[in-house]
Amino acid sequence: MSETCEISFPIEGDRFEDAGKVSVEVKKILKTFDIPNDILRRAAIATYESEINVISYAIRGTVNLRVTDDRILIDVEDIGPGISDIEQAMQQGYSTANDRIREMGFGAGMGLFNIKNCSDTFEILSEEWKGTHLKIVINR
Amino acid sequence: MDLAFLVNQLDLTVRCGGDRLDREVSGGHVGDLLSNVMAGSGSGDVWITCQTHQNIVAVSVLKEHAGIILTQGREPEADTVERASQEGIPILVTGLSGFEIAGRIYALLHP
Numbered sequence: 743m744s745e746t747c748e749i750s751f752p753i754e755g756d757r758f759e760d761a762g763k764v765s766v767e768v769k770k771i772l773k774t775f776d777i778p779n780d781i782l783r784r785a786a787i788a789t790y791e792s793e794i795n796v797i798s799y800a801i802r803g804t805v806n807l808r809v810t811d812d813r814i815l816i817d818v819e820d821i822g823p824g825i826s827d828i829e830q831a832m833q834q835g836y837s838t839a840n841d842r843i844r845e846m847g848f849g850a851g852m853g854l855f856n857i858k859n860c861s862d863t864f865e866i867l868s869e870e871w872k873g874t875h876l877k878i879v880i881n882r
Numbered sequence: 883m884d885l886a887f888l889v890n891q892l893d894l895t896v897r898c899g900g901d902r903l904d905r906e907v908s909g910g911h912v913g914d915l916l917s918n919v920m921a922g923s924g925s926g927d928v929w930i931t932c933q934t935h936q937n938i939v940a941v942s943v944l945k946e947h948a949g950i951i952l953t954q955g956r957e958p959e960a961d962t963v964e965r966a967s968q969e970g971i972p973i974l975v976t977g978l979s980g981f982e983i984a985g986r987i988y989a990l991l992h993p
Contacts, residue, residue: 759961762940769944786944787920794916847933852917859921 751805753796765790784860788878791853792818816878824870883907898963899972905948912984936962942971953980
């Protein structure tokens with residue numbers, strides 16, 4: 743396989759039965775590249791947490807994966823309520839998840855924190871009542 | 883140490899993945915918060931949890947766990963078994979608590 747690729751995956755909000763499917767696909771694709779295990783692990787965690795966020799909070803979204811010679815770029819865009827206070831949302835343990843989400847073991851307030859930890863650069867753009875765009879970059 | 887050894891030693895019941903019990907167990911992780919499990923567990927771990935819904939399978943696949951042990955007699959939901967079977971993730975159940983089963987596995991791993 744070539745050393746670069748670009749591919750998009752749609753995610754439907756509230757479909758918890760699909761949770762993790764995109765991340766598993768992304769990891770399978772990344773495994774076809776010559777990428778060290780620790781980088782794979784970080785990309786999988788960042789994608790998984792982003793995917794869960796879209797399912798938990800948004801109406802729908804898209805994961806765009808792009809692999810270049812030196813970087814893995816994971817862009818996650820959704821249509822949804824957005825994040826009113828990004829700084830607060832980034833704090834470990836802060837969550838707006840409802841009981842149903844929490845009962846499944848999600849909504850611990852670790853998602854964005856985990857994504858940031860796994861990224862080399864991480865940017866959040868969000869507009870209330872429009873949506874959220876995560877820009878995750880991991881160096882290969 | 884493989885999963886089959888744990889099944890025999892700890893009297894675990896196999897709910898699926900019985901043909902994959904040759905997977906090596908290198909460690910373990912106890913947790914019910916999926917983000918913590920994503921962040922903290924490693925490949926080859928046996929994951930001990932009381933979560934029974936199908937989302938545990940994707941976490942285990944992504945983290946390349948050896949398998950999942952459900953505690954306190956909890957049973958996996960039907961779609962959890964279906965998905966785990968597709969993905970080749972063994973699910974085992976025990977009547978013991980997370981604390982007890984983790985302690986016993988730790989003792990086997992670090993005699």
